Amino acid sequence: KNQVEQSPQSLIILEGKNCTLQCNYTVSPFSNLRWYKQDTGRGPVSLTIMTFSENTKSNGRYTATLDADTKQSSLHITASQLSDSASYICVVSAFPGYALNFGKGTSLLVTP
Amino acid sequence: DGGITQSPKYLFRKEGQNVTLSCEQNLNHDAMYWYRQDPGQGLRLIYYSQIVNDFQKGDIAEGYSVSREKKESFPLTVTSAQKNPTAFYLCASKAPGQPNYGYTFGSGTRLTVV
Numbered sequence: 001k002n003q004v005e006q007s008p009q010s011l012i013i014l015e016g017k018n019c020t021l022q023c024n025y026t027v028s029p030f031s032n033l034r035w036y037k038q039d040t041g042r043g044p045v046s047l048t049i050m051t052f053s054e055n056t057k058s059n060g061r062y063t064a065t066l067d068a069d070t071k072q073s074s075l076h077i078t079a080s081q082l083s084d085s086a087s088y089i090c091v092v093s094a095f096p097g098y099a100l101n102f103g104k105g106t107s108l109l110v111t112p
Numbered sequence: 113d114g115g116i117t118q119s120p121k122y123l124f125r126k127e128g129q130n131v132t133l134s135c136e137q138n139l140n141h142d143a144m145y146w147y148r149q150d151p152g153q154g155l156r157l158i159y160y161s162q163i164v165n166d167f168q169k170g171d172i173a174e175g176y177s178v179s180r181e182k183k184e185s186f187p188l189t190v191t192s193a194q195k196n197p198t199a200f201y202l203c204a205s206k207a208p209g210q211p212n213y214g215y216t217f218g219s220g221t222r223l224t225v226v
Contacts, residue, residue, distance in 0.1 A: 021224070034214070043118075043202050043217030089154070100215070102154030 004029040004092050006103035014112055016036055021106045023073040023090030035064050035075050038087045038105070039093040047075070047088075080110045118203050118218035124226050125197060129205065131189045133221045134201035140221065141216070142208045144186040148172060149200040149220075158201075161186055190223060198225050 003027045013019050025033070032051045036044035048057045048064040050073070057064050061078045077084055090103040116137040125131045135144065143162050147155040157170030161180040175194025180186055186205075190197045203218040 005190075007149075019141055036217075041220065041222070043204075043219045044215040045217070064149075099157070100155075102153060104154045 001038050001094070002101045004090055004101050004103035005092050008106060009058040009104070010107040011109070013080055013108070015080060015082055015110050015112050019038075019077050019080060020109065021075045021077075021088050021090075021108070022094075023075070023103055024109045025071050025090070025101070026073075027101050029095045030068060030071075031095050032065075033073050034091040035062070036089040036091060037087055040086070043103075044089055055083055060088045061091070064106075069090055077108075082110050082112065083111045084108060090112075116203055116205055116216055116218035118201075118221050121219065123210055123221055125223060126226060128192045129187055130191050131223065132161045133203075133223070134188070135188065135218060136184055137186075137203075137205045137216070139205055139207070139216060139217075140182060140183070141205035142183070143206040144180070145204040145206070146170075146188045147175075147202045147204065149202060153215060155202065157224065158188065162193070175223045185224070197223055199223060 007022045034049045035047040038044040046063050047059050050057050050066045052068050059091045063076045067072045087107050089103040089105045115156045119134045145160040146158040149155050156172050158176050159178040161167035164183050167178050167180050177189045204215045206215045
């Protein structure tokens with residue numbers, strides 16, 4: 001069964017600090033992995049999309065890594081801001097239909 | 113600006129009532145999707161449509177119905193057969209072709225049974 005597990009479930013950090021969110025998956029055969037940011041009561045917004053051949057992808061202060069061999073991904077947030085408070089969702093697609101497999105998300109709270 | 117518009121933002125349903133959630137996109141995307149989001153759970157696929165006049169059941173289609181008469185529109189009806197409809201509903205669309213094209217999500221509709 002294709003699964004996507006995220007950790008931690010929730011995280012509280014001080015403004016300006018860095019943090020790393022984890023995503024482990026068993027989706028096979030792997031097509032691509034996406035990280036989304038979802039503000040409360042809003043739809044998810046794409047941060048990064050990575051294929052099998054990509055190890056790292058950045059989007060501003062967000063850097064995603066992918067290890068396709070161990071089926072692990074991480075999302076690193078640098079110099080956190082209050083606006084980073086949101087849920088971060090890892091989504092993995094598998095061939096052939098490219099159906100999306102969603103993680104349950106990590107809820108991040110950045111405090112002053 | 114191109115995007116997906118979901119309406120209404122909040123919707124209240126009485127027991128035994130059918131309600132319809134609207135999803136409109138002007139991105140010229142062929143594929144459209146409906147997801148349900150419950151607290152502490154990942155998004156679950158209700159229905160999807162790859163082209164006009166065609167749609168397929170997702171993982172949790174029971175109690176829901178859809179139509180795709182126009183490329184731009186993919187309304188979702190929550191019927192009285194859906195026993196636990198209170199949730200956050202998200203509509204999404206995707207450009208055709210390569211799977212690496214990102215999905216675009218709407219802002220969601222929060223449905224509450226009263």
